[in-house]
C-alpha cells in the first residue's frame with residue numbers, strides 16, 4: 449500500500465521550516481513588545497466548547513469540525529479555532545482574578561477544519577492569534593488591530609486592506625436581527641436549506657452563506673450600522689478615531705459579519721489586495737466578544753482578539769516577492785581520511801558542539817573530495833581537514849571555504865582556537 453498524506457494538510461520540510469520558525473519568532477517578538485503572554489491550550493477540547501461559543505448554526509460547527517467519541521464515550525473536537533479554548537482556560541484558571549489585568553494572551557498552533565481544500569485553505573493550518581480579556585476600552589480594540597497590522601507591515605507586506613465593522617451591543621444586534629428576518633422571510637423559499645433553518649435562529653449567518661451569496665436580496669440586505677444604538681455608535685467612533693491616530697488606513701465594510709457567533713461591537717479583517725494572490729484574500733480576522741466569558745461560566749468580562757494563519761501569510765509573502773532571510777550556515781565540517789581520523793572526529797565534534805558551534809561530519813563513507821562537496825552543500829564556513837599526514841603530526845588543517853585560505857592548528861587546542869576564529873570573524 450502506498451501511504452499518502454491526507455487531503456488538505458501539508459508537510460513542512462526542512463527547507464521551509466526555517467521560514468516558519470522565523471515567522472513564529474517574529475510573532476512572539478511583536479507580542480512581547482505589546483505585552484501579550486504566550487498561552488498553550490490542548491489540541492482537542494469537549495465539542496461543546498465550540499458549539500456553545502462559535503455557535504451551533506455556524507459552518508464551522510455544523511460542517512467543519514473534526515468531532516469524535518473517545519473510548520470513554522466523551523464527545524471531543526479537534527480545535528477549529530483558538531478563542532473558545534483560551535476563554536475556557538481563562539475561566540477555568542480564574543484568570544479574571546489575576547493581579548495583571550487585562551489578561552493579554554497570544555498563541556501559535558494548529559487548528560483543524562474540514563473545509564474544501566484549495567490554495568490558502570487547509571484542513572490543518574497554524575493560527576497565530578491574540579486575545580485580550582478584561583477591558584472594554586476601545587483603545588484595546590485599536591491595540592489588537594494595530595498589532596495584527598504592524599505584524600504584516602514588519603514582515604514587509606505592502607498590499608494590505610483593513611476592513612472594519614461594528615455589530616453593536618446586544619440591543620443593536622437584536623434590532624438588526626429583526627430587520628434581517630423581515631427582509632429575508634418573504635423570499636426565504638429561494639434560499640438553501642441551511643439559510644431556511646438559520647432564518648429564525650440566527651439570520652446573521654445568512655449573510656455569510658457561501659451558496660446564496662449572489663442572491664439579489666443579499667445585496668439589498670439591511671446593514672448593521674443603521675441599527676447601532678447611541679452607545680454602540682460612540683464605541684465604534686472611538687475605535688476609528690484611535691486607528692486614525694495610529695495612521696492605520698481602514699475601510700468600513702457594513703457587510704462584514706464574520707463566520708463566528710460570538711462577536712459584538714468591533715469586527716475586522718485584513719485582506720491582501722495583491723493582484724494574483726488568489727481567491728482567498730482574507731489573511732486575518734478578529735473582533736470583540738463581550739459575553740463569551742459568561743458563556744463559559746465566568747463573570748461578565750469583555751474580550752477582543754484576532755487570528756491569522758501562517759499559511760496565508762506565507763502565500764502573501766510569496767505573492768509580493770518578499771524573502772525572509774533564513775539562511776542556515778554550518779560553522780565547520782570535519783573532513784577525514786582513514787579510521788583513526790574518523791574516530792578522532794567523534795570527540796572533536798562533541799567538543800565543538802559543546803562550545804556552541806555548529807559542527808558536522810561525514811557519515812556516508814565518502815572520499816575526501818566528496819566530503820568537501822558535502823561541506824559546500826551545507827554552506828559550511830570552514831572545513832577541518834584531518835588526513836593521514838595531519839593525524840601523524842596531530843594537527844588539523846583548517847580551510848576557509850570561500851577563499852580556500854588554509855592554516856594548521858594543533859589538535860590539542862583546535863576547538864578553543866577555532867571558536868576564537870569564528871567568533872572574531874577571521
Ligand code: HAM
Nearest residue numbers: 529531569570573731732733734735753754755756757
Ligand atoms: P477566523 O476568521 O475563522 O477567525 O479565522 C482567522 C484566520 O484563520 C483567517 O483569517 C485565516 O487567515 C485563517 N484560516 C481560517 N481557516 C483557514 C483554513 N482552512 N486554512 C488556512 N487558514 C485559515 C477565528 O478563528 C477567530 N478565532 C479569530 C478571533 C480571535 N476572534 C477573536 N479572537
